[in-house]
Amino acid sequence: MKNTFSLPINSLTRLALPLVALTILGAATVVSAREPFTKAEINEMDQKLTDSAKRGYDMWYGARADMSNNGLACANCHPDTAATNPQTFPKFMPQTGTVMAFRDMINWCIENPQGGKQLDASSKDMVALESYAYYLHRGVAIDTGMQTHQTAGPEVKTARGLNVKGTGIGFDK
Amino acid sequence: MTQEFDVKKREMLALTGKAGVATLMAQAVGVNLGLVSVSDAAQTPFRFAIISDPHLYSPVDHVFDKQLIDAVAQVNAMDPQPDFVIITGDVAHQGLNDQMQKGKAILSKLKAPIHSIPGEHDWYLDMGEAWRNAFGPENWSFNHKGVQFIGMNSILVPDFWTKAGLTNEERRDWFMPLNSPVPGLWGCGDKTRAWLSAEVAKLDAKTPVVVFTHSPLWDYYPRWNFQVSDSADIRKTLGKFSAVTAFHGHVHHTVYKKIGNLTSIGTMSTSWPWPYPPVKFPDEKYKQYRADPANTADGMGSASVDIKADSQFVKYEPFGDSLPPGIKDGFKV
Numbered sequence: 001m002k003n004t005f006s007l008p009i010n011s012l013t014r015l016a017l018p019l020v021a022l023t024i025l026g027a028a029t030v031v032s033a034r035e036p037f038t039k040a041e042i043n044e045m046d047q048k049l050t051d052s053a054k055r056g057y058d059m060w061y062g063a064r065a066d067m068s069n070n071g072l073a074c075a076n077c078h079p080d081t082a083a084t085n086p087q088t089f090p091k092f093m094p095q096t097g098t099v100m101a102f103r104d105m106i107n108w109c110i111e112n113p114q115g116g117k118q119l120d121a122s123s124k125d126m127v128a129l130e131s132y133a134y135y136l137h138r139g140v141a142i143d144t145g146m147q148t149h150q151t152a153g154p155e156v157k158t159a160r161g162l163n164v165k166g167t168g169i170g171f172d173k
Numbered sequence: 174m175t176q177e178f179d180v181k182k183r184e185m186l187a188l189t190g191k192a193g194v195a196t197l198m199a200q201a202v203g204v205n206l207g208l209v210s211v212s213d214a215a216q217t218p219f220r221f222a223i224i225s226d227p228h229l230y231s232p233v234d235h236v237f238d239k240q241l242i243d244a245v246a247q248v249n250a251m252d253p254q255p256d257f258v259i260i261t262g263d264v265a266h267q268g269l270n271d272q273m274q275k276g277k278a279i280l281s282k283l284k285a286p287i288h289s290i291p292g293e294h295d296w297y298l299d300m301g302e303a304w305r306n307a308f309g310p311e312n313w314s315f316n317h318k319g320v321q322f323i324g325m326n327s328i329l330v331p332d333f334w335t336k337a338g339l340t341n342e343e344r345r346d347w348f349m350p351l352n353s354p355v356p357g358l359w360g361c362g363d364k365t366r367a368w369l370s371a372e373v374a375k376l377d378a379k380t381p382v383v384v385f386t387h388s389p390l391w392d393y394y395p396r397w398n399f400q401v402s403d404s405a406d407i408r409k410t411l412g413k414f415s416a417v418t419a420f421h422g423h424v425h426h427t428v429y430k431k432i433g434n435l436t437s438i439g440t441m442s443t444s445w446p447w448p449y450p451p452v453k454f455p456d457e458k459y460k461q462y463r464a465d466p467a468n469t470a471d472g473m474g475s476a477s478v479d480i481k482a483d484s485q486f487v488k489y490e491p492f493g494d495s496l497p498p499g500i501k502d503g504f505k506v
Contacts, residue, residue, distance in 0.1 A: 061349070061350045070230060070232060070235055070236060071230045071231075071232070071235075071266070072445075075350055075351070076445055077445050077446070077447070077448070077466070078448065079350065079351040079352045079397060079447070079448075080352050080396075080397075082447075082448040082449075082450070082451070083448035083463070094465075094467065095465075095466065095467035108466075109466065112466070112467070113445075113466065113469070151448070151449075151463070152448070152449050152450060152451040152452070153448060153450070153451055154451065155451040156352070156396065159354030160354060166354055167354075167355070168337075169333060169334075169337045169339070169347070169355050170333030170337070170347070170354075170355035170356055170357060171333075171354060171355060171356070171357040172354040172355045
């Protein structure tokens with residue numbers, strides 16, 4: 001049975017040649033298709049993410065009354081989000097005997113060491129804490145599973161690790 | 174006062190060496206002995222203990238109160254008993270007097286006397302006033318059975334608060350995060366270094382020396398102030414001695430590094446364990462296990478150090494099963 005979709009070689013050649021020519025001569029045309037977002041739109045979206053991460057930073061380092069009944073904050077044990085390994089979640093956590101998402105682990109910490117009230121898992125506050133932790137772990141390979149060994153945190157070179165303006169006090173530029 | 178008097182009495186009874194009695198009597202009458210005689214150094218074995226970073230909060234029966242109480246019980250159960258206990262800073266998390274007094278009260282249950290140096294949490298609310306009232310001078314040096322013990326305030330930074338018009342609480346709060354962007358690197362400062370040089374000048378180069386600072390005397394991870402900014406100068410001053418052992422708190426985990434004639438050893442806290450920073454670790458053997466967050470006793474504890482004429486033996490005393498086989502049973506310095 002004749003394959004109606006097959007093309008003779010000369011037909012392929014005829015098609016390929018213009019394609020090659022297009023690739024060589026019209027590369028700019030192909031990649032210059034309209035950017036999905038304008039620069040202004042991208043900046044605005046980056047700013048929204050930074051704002052969320054900054055909100056997360058403030059919550060991470062300040063023990064908000066509802067999140068802690070003993071003064072402990074996330075940063076007591078996790079400076080620069082060290083030893084949180086958000087890129088390894090979901091994973092099995094022995095303390096609950098279940099596979100937990102990162103936000104579940106955040107809530108576990110709020111409820112247990114911090115003695116606070118769990119955050120609504122879909123709240124802006126929870127997203128903010130996740131924003132901060134994931135922001136600092138950008139570029140780290142996703143690697144699900146148990147982490148039993150000591151892990152070092154992400155290397156943070158600038159003050160907060162976020163693209164935000166400092167207070168101007170002391171070294172906080 | 175009674176306890177201090179009793180301790181002095183015990184020390185007097187324990188000192189059988191000629192140099193020991195001479196030193197104690199000289200201290201009592203304020204006589205400068207000059208160089209300590211090496212031949213009498215550390216001939217009588219003894220032990221001291223270390224408790225670090227209690228970070229007490231104000232609420233009654235806070236979880237960290239119990240952990241410090243547990244460390245005190247650990248030390249009180251040591252056999253033989255330590256001759257004294259060094260507290261390497263950060264007793265009061267927010268530097269409040271009630272936290273300081275709570276720490277002093279808990280530590281007063283130790284059978285042995287204490288010597289303390291401040292941490293940044295103790296200091297920046299009132300520039301050390303409550304801490305000094307509770308624990309005494311911030312820099313000290315004394316000879317015990319031929320070994321020179323030196324403690325220094327290592328958490329001083331240049332004034333960033335006056336120009337910015339900060340309140341005492343605001344100044345203190347900028348020291349709360351380990352990675353605070355404001356204060357910069359801290360150190361001992363000119364005054365303390367001059368004091369150290371004067372102390373060192375009195376000592377024979379073969380005197381065994383043990384030094385205590387809140388943070389390490391080498392650049393471990395400056396971003397978290399796991400450093401002392403003038404540590405190179407301090408190491409140079411201490412360079413005249415055959416060997417120096419330097420203990421520090423602040424890092425809340427086990428760490429060990431030799432640098433020149435100085436062996437630096439980090440202590441566990443009684444409050445919480447800090448994770449290891451993202452730098453090459455000097456010697457993996459000395460890395461404690463990752464703490465289990467579900468076990469509030471994990472990753473913390475105290476330490477004992479046995480001093481003999483020719484060696485020092487360090488043993489971390491964790492609350493739980495926190496140590497790998499290589500250091501679990503202690504190690505020789």
